[in-house]
Amino acid sequence: CSRARREASGLTVHHRGEDIRGMLRDLKAGGVITLIADQHARGSELVVPFFGRPAATVRGPAELAVRLELPLVPLFFLRQDGGRHEVRFGDPIDVPRQLAREDAVLEMTIDYTRALENWIRRHPSQWFWFHDRWKAERHLARRGAACREN
Numbered sequence: 001c002s003r004a005r006r007e008a009s010g011l012t013v014h015h016r017g018e019d020i021r022g023m024l025r026d027l028k029a030g031g032v033i034t035l036i037a038d039q040h041a042r043g044s045e046l047v048v049p050f051f052g053r054p055a056a057t058v059r060g061p062a063e064l065a066v067r068l069e070l071p072l073v074p075l076f077f078l079r080q081d082g083g084r085h086e087v088r089f090g091d092p093i094d095v096p097r098q099l100a101r102e103d104a105v106l107e108m109t110i111d112y113t114r115a116l117e118n119w120i121r122r123h124p125s126q127w128f129w130f131h132d133r134w135k136a137e138r139h140l141a142r143r144g145a146a147c148r149e150n
Helices: 003-008 021-028 060-068 101-122 135-143
Strands: 046-050 053-057 075-079 085-089
Touching: 046 101, 053 101, 060 101
Parallel strands: none
Antiparallel strands: 046 053, 075 085
16 A cells, blocks of 8 residues: 555655654644554564564554553554455553563564464455565574574
């Protein structure tokens, strides 16, 4: 879905690396922030299992949730006939307040990755993926590192 289509539907699009102030402004105005979290991440990613294999995963959704003490709510689009989509929400993922900030970010990242896996298992025909989600696996193998198990 292109930026123009998203904006035409009334969404404000914030791209990775843009100033977070716009997102915070949207929240304060009663808006909702959606972040695409199923892409291969680069930079300040966390490596967590995705279908049992290490995957560099964006930390931004969990980082923002922990900083603002807000739950993450997984959101999925179910393709319908005629080019339409039905929006489905997963169970909220609450901030684990008993953990240190970095550990809470990691746990929430694992939890939303697990929610994505469960959605894909229930609706495999809905997951269209055309690039390598597991680039981190090769990188970790070269470094001899491992990822955190869920």
